[in-house]
Amino acid sequence: MPIQDWKPVIGLEIHCQLKTKTKMFTSCGYKAGEDPNTQTDAYTLGLPGTLPRPNQTAIEYGLRLGLALESELHEESRFARKHYFYPDLPKGYQITQSDHPYATGGTVRFPDPTDHGEALTVRLVRIHFEEDAGKNLHLVGDDVSLVDYNRAGAPLLEIVSEPDLRSAAEASAYMRELRTVIRYLDISDANMEEGTMRCDANVSIRRDDDAPYGTRCEIKNLNSFKFLEQAINAEIRRQVDLIEGGGEVIQSTMSYDPGRDQTKVMRTKEEAADYRYFPEPDMPPLEISEAWIDSVRATLPELPHARRERYGALGLSIYDAGVLTAEGALADFFDAVLAAKAPAKKACNWVTVELLGRLNGDQRGIEDSPVSPEHVAELIALIDGGTISGRSAKEVFDKVYAESTSPQAIVERDGYAQVSDAGALDAAIDEVLAAHPKQLAQYAGGKVALKGFFVGQVMKKTRGQANPQMVQELLAAKLPQVSES
Amino acid sequence: MATVTPEEIRELATLARLSLDDGEVEQFRAQLTDILGYIGTLREVDVSGVPEFLSERQEDSSLREDAPGPQFSSETALSSAPNTRGRLVVVPKFKED
Amino acid sequence: MSSILDWTALELSAAVRAGDVTAADATDAYLRRIQAVEPKINAYLRVAEDEARAVAESVDKRRQAGETLGPLAGVPLALKDIFITEGIETTCGSKILEGWTPPYDGTHASRLRGADSVMLGKVSMDEFAMGSSNENSPHPPVRNPWNTDFVPGGSSGGSVAAVAARTALCTLGTDTGGSIRQPASLCNVVGLKPTYGRVSRHGMIAFASSLDQAGPVTRTVRDAALVLGVIAGQDEMDATTLDAPVEDYLAACDEGVAGLRIGVHRNAMELEGLDEDVRVAFTRSLEQLEELGATLVDVELPHFAHAVATYYILCTAEASSNLARYDGVRYGARVEEPSLLKMYKATREAGFGAEVKRRIMLGTFVLRASSYEEYYGRAMKVRTLIKRDYEAAFSQCDLIASPTSPVPGFRIGERIADPLSMYLSDVFTIGANLAGLPGISIPGGFSSAATPLPIGLQLVGPRLAESRLFSAAAAYEAHTTWHSRVAEI
Incomplete structure (x- = not known):
């Protein structure tokens, strides 16, 4: 069947970097674009003996978003460790929230991108806090990779949607709306080009809207609205081709190559990392009181x-x-x-x-x-x-x-004020009529379209300052009555 | 009782970023089998309805004010790194995944 | 004739404050003692002689200038190498951190310095605090000052050996499953593991974060009270420290044990492998506590038999996580290899010893998604049951007494090939770690061997009952002479 008859199902995982003064779990400051490794401290570098200390303002920003999106905010949530080895991950694990996020559910309402008609609604699975990694740099022609830890530990919110999106355009519109909301709340610059908003997209296809979801693939690191749409469309094409060709979609992590406008498999589910999550022992549970929620709610725009x-x-x-x-x-x-x-x-x-x-x-x-x-x-x-x-x-x-x-x-x-003084306008009209006897005769002879000519002459005489409506009225009274034949 | 295979030991070693030689694989296989047998005795305990032991609550969740504290200069940050270039830390070339 | 080495920390600091002795003289006496006996003991990894002398001099100068000195004025002490010391190499007893000089100071080092103590150096330990014998180390084995063929216990083996050998007046150790109390028992010194959260973990290299606590190793109960008063208390750098007032622990040492109900877990006395000398010594200790006016009550700890298994699941899981940061990228040793994966593996293979690797492997196993529920999840639940056992027991008694270690000691090399038997030497101590409770080991007798080995008495209290522990322990200490025996080296 033709590609347009396949029904895509899309969910987004969006990371947004909070604009706090300090990082998520340490008092180290952070601003993007500084010289490499100039914004670190003992915790940022994962030095032995350091411990995480949660940032109150980051939590408050999370509450703002949770309230704005009508998520359920949990009185008690927990942090967890997610393990993988990577040069830009200083501790060998990332502190995130897994089983017990601070916010679950919620909705984002946004205008339908196709006809600007009814608003669409996307349901959220969850929102949670985590810390960012540093940055690995791979220079072309270089025989080593380089690591900058400035960003390591920067505060992030991850916003996970249900698979409620049905096209690349909807995905992009949803993301724009989320960006708008985040900016309204003043909790993040939410700028995709600068990396303060990043997106992974889960895409699957099915034959009709009532069919069960197909096997999904996750496209990683989509860093502009353009690439988000292109990558989703490329992935839909890939999956359609695969199925139409008699194959099947294998749950995989994908990357998008904008040059070729193609998605390609990075790893399949079987090769997926075992992150060995477990509850973070270095921090108490995160408690959010009703009073705190109320005080944040009072400040929402x-x-x-x-x-x-x-x-x-x-x-x-x-x-x-x-x-x-x-x-x-x-x-x-x-x-x-x-x-x-x-x-x-x-x-x-x-x-x-x-x-x-x-x-x-x-x-x-x-x-x-x-x-x-x-x-x-x-x-x-x-x-x-x-x-x-x-x-x-x-x-x-x-x-x-x-x-x-x-x-x-x-x-x-x-001197832009209009001349609305009837006396002055009467005089001007009289002068114009007196100056154009030929046109007046033609008008009287039935060429009523010449009224516009007289109006124009009056406007010209008054250097455009005559009130055109009054000129019309006064002129009508002075011109001969002509029966239209 | 759980028996651990040499393949599992090698898998675990890669997950934990350890490179074991064959002798170590066999030694760890035998010891882990022993230890897993021992810790497997926990299956005898009835834990139905018992909550997990988790870190305790603290006053104000031990939240920290969002105020900048001391930071390292890049010299200090890099002072212990085994391999650096300029202000960056050097690692073997790898592909991002 | 009393030598400066005979003074307790309480006596010495009072003398330094009063100007009867200088910090420089005290430091010099200990540095000379280190020179004399250290080759036989191997307690120290690093002696910071110049730094120690400089600190001692500045303490003396400040006294001369009329300043009031801190509670540990001029007390020469040493830190387990697990504690971060700015500018002084800190390796946690591991090759993987060889040559690493921390660019920041931990809470312990800075609070002890703030109390005007003099840090002599860093003492040996089992690598990353994993072990009960101090043999898991790339360094020469620390020897028990009471019999140098024997282990000092572990993992704080250097901390206790230094105090027992009088090469430090007191030390700090860390206790994850008994690593302060078990070696204290083996070396006839006082070792305290405080309530979880009583002492900061900031600047203490993590082994198992939910179990680790730092605590003092001293010659007397009062010295332990003195040191705890300095290091205890909430720390903004550790989100798990407790917001509870630091009590006057020294005053508590005068309260006595009369009227306290001492719980005895009789089933534990049936334990296979409990040494007869230990049983005899413990029975006598109980009688002595009764003589002091305590009453004995039997208590049950229904999940006692499952504590070791629970402990080894939890501590290895957390260790596998905490040790993931040693990857040769930002600090520490690195083995260069052409690929990233090979570099990681070669670095960690070369940097970690066998026991550390074994625990990382076990911890990685129990945290895998496929085994999490069966092992880690279940162990977390059993941990709750163990904590409840203690809560129930403490509704019937004020403190629980037991031997600290099932044996008086063992020879160097005797157990190294059998990790499981080594793990079982923690049987009496790990309950306090799992339940987050304070425990103290004090000298409680000697074995009947030709060269007698010390035997420790352990008291465990409810959460934040350090004062009560000190009351009972100080009373017992005043009533006995075990603690005043000095190892002949």
Whole structure:
């Protein structure tokens, strides 16, 4: 059967590095991009005699995410050791949470990437804490490998989803939503390119939606949204080819080669490591009290899906709501425009089209916007009040953007105010009619389309400042009555 | 009683990153078989409903404030490493998996 | 004529504080003693002579300047090589750490220095504290000062031999399954294993993290109380240390044993392999405790027979994990090989001794996914039962008495080929480790051999009952003379 008739089933394991000052289990500081092996201490290097000491802020960040995703937070959870030998793993084991994670269940709601229709929901299996490994470097042509321990021990959350995703596009949309939520919560930079958000994807296929899951393969280390989608699609192709060719999928760990756009088997289940998990004896259980949870809950921001619903209720399209909420700062900006009494749809248009267009062109973030929310609201009020025309509004906005000055001030300074004084407009119309007797005669003869010509002449005479609606009305009263034939 | 095979001993040795010669394989095989026989006597104990002994609770879970403490200079960090190049630790070339 | 070497730590530190003797003189006396007898004992791996003299001088200077000195002022002591000492080689008795000089200080070394003691050096041990004879070591075997053909016990063999040979006034040892108490018994010294979490494990190289505790080895019960007062207490560097006040252990030594109920586990006395001299000595010790006003009560420890098996599953599992970090990459010895896997294997093969490898293998076996439930999971449950046994017993008594070791001692080489028989020498001590309880071994008699060997008396108390242990042990010590016998070397 054709590939599009196969039904993929996808689950993601996402690692997100928390932006705490110090590492997960030691007071050693950590920032990405520093010189190799300049951010270590005795614990980081796995020196004998050192012991793990859990970071309170890392735990609190974990609680923020668990609450935001409506996971069940466990009063008591435990750390465990996961063993494997690798040069970047200083102790020969990684401290993680296995049987008793701090959070289980939960959901992520995000817009359907295909039609921006109904929101999709992915259920979570669990969220748990662990420490990161260092980095192995393999330089081309070098006969050795090199190790940098700076990252070793950095705090991570692992977020494991149920296999609820049905396409590469959904997987990517889910991951974007999770990134948005994480950034809203201000617990991680969640940047795939910088490695503060990383993803492994479990992929299987089946013939129809009711069939049991097929054998899954796990693609490791997907470090961009693009590769995530490409790798999942490549893996789906591989599995379809395998089955259509009479073979079967063997549970394996895969890697993705973007150059060839192919996934390949790293090891099969039989070759899988035996991690020899056991409960970490060096730390007490992690206890999370109701009071702590309540205090964290009180600090949670409004989350993207709640905001999208609120914007939807204001009449915005799902697409626009999605654009506005993709970044917390942008939605905050928009809310500030609303707070300054601007109507939602107009505010959305000015923010998403005019402002974002200019910011994107200049590669600036909303945080650096020279236009304040109050400026946007003021501009909309100037248009709605008839003070400036829609056409001059864009020119005014350009100036607001360039000079970071209020629209009102620019309108006054540069004379953008419309002429709405009936007396002045009457005079201008009279002059125009007097100056164009030929066209007036033609108009009277039934060529009513010439009304636009007169309006244009009046606008020209008033250097574009006439209120076009008033010109229309006044002109209609002065022009001869013509019966349309 | 559990008997340990030489293959199992070799598997365990690789898992534990030990390289045993044939004499050691046989010696460990015999000794581990003995010891496993002995510790296998725990099967006699009724443990139904008994919880595992785990580390005790501590005040505030012994959580640490997120405040930076002392760190090593790269010189100190690398001072005991058997093989280094510049600020990096050197190991035999290997493929990432 | 009393020599400076005869003074207890309590006496010496008081004299140094009072200016009756200098720390430099005390240090010098011990350094000379080391020179004289160490070749026969092999207790030391490293004598830090220059550092010791420098510290002693600075202690003396501070006294002269009018500063108040700490509770261990001028006390020359030694640390088991399992303790991290900044700037002084620390090997844990293993080739794999040969030449490693730690860039940080452990809590023990720093608290002892803070109490103005003088560290003479690092003493020998079974490699990674795995053993009961001190023979699991790349170094010459430590000899029992009471009979140099005999082992000093282990794994803290160097710690006890140094105290018994008077080459250190006190030492620190570590006890995972009896590694302080069993050798203390074999060498006629006092050895205390505190409650799990009473003393920090930061800066103590891990063998089995859920069982390891550091504790003092001293000549007298009061000295043990003095040292514990210095090293005990919560440590922010160890998340498992207990948030409980450090009691006045010295004051507790004056409380006596009258009125205390001493539990005796009679079934344990039927143990196959319990030496007759040990049985006789223990019976006498019980009588002496009664003479002091204690009452004896029989207690049951229903899972006693399963303790050794439980212990060997748990300690080897944790050891296989704790020793995974010795891979030749960041520190320690390394055997260069062209491939990473070969480098790991060759490094660990060359660096670890036979007993360590055996335990890593066993620990790796019991933690494998396929055997976890049968071995590790089950042992963790039996451990709970053992802990409950003690809780039930302590509802009927205040302390539990037993011999420390089933035998007075054994010859060097006698048991090395039979690991299982060696493991069984922990039978009386491992219960306290499994249940996390404090235990003390004090001199309790001598064997009937031509060259008599010491026999220890063990007291185990409820959680955090160190003070009660000291009360009973000090009373027993005051009533007997075993502890005042000195080994002739």
